[in-house]
Amino acid sequence: xxxxxxxxxxxISAAVAARRQSYSxxxxxxxxxxxxxxxxxxxxxxxxxxAAYPLSFCAEANAxxxxxxxxxxxxxxxxxxxxxxxxxxxxxxCRQQIREFANAKNTPVTICxxxxxxxxxxxxxxxxPHSFGxxxxxxxxxxx
Ligand code: THU
Numbered sequence: 232x233x234x235x236x237x238x239x240x241x242x243i244s245a246a247v248a249a250r251r252q253s254y255s256x257x258x259x260x261x262x263x264x265x266x267x268x269x270x271x272x273x274x275x276x277x278x279x280x281x282a283a284y285p286l287s288f289c290a291e292a293n294a295x296x297x298x299x300x301x302x303x304x305x306x307x308x309x310x311x312x313x314x315x316x317x318x319x320x321x322x323x324x325c326r327q328q329i330r331e332f333a334n335a336k337n338t339p340v341t342i343c344x345x346x347x348x349x350x351x352x353x354x355x356x357x358x359x360p361h362s363f364g365x366x367x368x369x370x371x372x373x374x375x
Contacts, residue, residue, distance in 0.1 A: 268303030
């Protein structure tokens, strides 16, 4: 689903603001993410690291957690913002998490720099082709 420029700017601003909240003292790599949900609301998240490194959470995962907690039930568009010098595409785990809740096979994923300038427009189908999702589990019990 395409969204208008005003909605896009709100989504980008939410991701940029989320990035400013990043707790990333170990990597120094601050990430912000925002999802527009099918209820029309925007949910944001930042990465939250931990001294026990594997316990860190990605920005996208936290945005999705906020969406679920807030009652949103599907992702219409995702924006991710990373450091200026880099195109911060979602990591593999985050692609799978986005895929779980994406409203469509080609739900847009827009990557911005730290200032909110768009550096890449892609979609979850391109980021995670031939993906495994909830539909794969349909009728799984009868197929043995
Ligand atoms: N990170 C994210 O928040 N999202 C991604 O998709 C890529 C990586 C975070 C995790 C870690 O806190 C830091 O960036 C460096 O990997």
